[in-house]
Amino acid sequence: MTSCHLSSAVLLLVAVSSAGSIGCATLKQHNDLAAQEQADTDKLGQDNAALRAELEAVKQRLDNALKANADTGTDVLSSKARLNDLTGQNEQLSHQVEEMRKDLTATRSELATQIDELKRAQPAAPAPPPVSVPADKASHFAALDSAYGRKDWPAVRILGHEYATRYPQDDQADDALYLTGDGDLQDNRPSSALGEFNRLLKIYPRSNRLGPTLMEMGTAYLALHDCDNAKLAFSAAQERFPKERFATDAKKHLTEIAHPPAGMCAPQT
Numbered sequence: 001m002t003s004c005h006l007s008s009a010v011l012l013l014v015a016v017s018s019a020g021s022i023g024c025a026t027l028k029q030h031n032d033l034a035a036q037e038q039a040d041t042d043k044l045g046q047d048n049a050a051l052r053a054e055l056e057a058v059k060q061r062l063d064n065a066l067k068a069n070a071d072t073g074t075d076v077l078s079s080k081a082r083l084n085d086l087t088g089q090n091e092q093l094s095h096q097v098e099e100m101r102k103d104l105t106a107t108r109s110e111l112a113t114q115i116d117e118l119k120r121a122q123p124a125a126p127a128p129p130p131v132s133v134p135a136d137k138a139s140h141f142a143a144l145d146s147a148y149g150r151k152d153w154p155a156v157r158i159l160g161h162e163y164a165t166r167y168p169q170d171d172q173a174d175d176a177l178y179l180t181g182d183g184d185l186q187d188n189r190p191s192s193a194l195g196e197f198n199r200l201l202k203i204y205p206r207s208n209r210l211g212p213t214l215m216e217m218g219t220a221y222l223a224l225h226d227c228d229n230a231k232l233a234f235s236a237a238q239e240r241f242p243k244e245r246f247a248t249d250a251k252k253h254l255t256e257i258a259h260p261p262a263g264m265c266a267p268q269t
Helices: 003-121 137-149 153-166 173-186 190-203 210-223 227-240 246-258
Strands: none
Touching: 137 153, 137 173, 153 173, 173 190, 173 210, 190 210, 210 227, 210 246, 227 246
């Protein structure tokens, strides 16, 4: 083989080799491109699926929101209906109350009129006769003693005060005050009775009524639930007049005060 022919063969071999290389490179690129396209396709499918899922979620949330809104709208309508119903009932009750008030006012007015008519029809109660205070001392005390016997306590009060005022130095002035205080105590006026008894003790400390006065003061204090002062009065009566019969009663009262039943003594503040 000549050199020319050799050269031609070499060129041909080189050309063939080059063509094979080009062919191989083109196939690889094609395969790579196909793989990339497949990957892109797969990714697009995944993205599409994710988007579809997100759309479904949005749609579900929207449906829930619409449903909740519909329920809320129903509740609002129901509440409004209930409110209207209650408003109507309240107006009805208000009307009934107003009617009852009018009826009550009319009834009260009618009763007041009937009471006035009954009062006018009844004879007026006679006023108590005025207490006549005798001019002389003996008649005055006799009138006081008589009123005490009749339990005419208002008359006793007037006559007793007046006697002690007119005749403060008289031997019976302390008796007048004692009868007045005892009358007040029997008339359920313990505070007023204590006033009379204290006046007697202050003005007539040597009175023969002193022992009974102390006992009466203890009774008056007990009526006022003042056990402390009642104890002082009964103790004084027992200690100063131990031989008198009322000393035994004073001792009994002191024993009771030492262990008082419920409600007998007011709580001390």
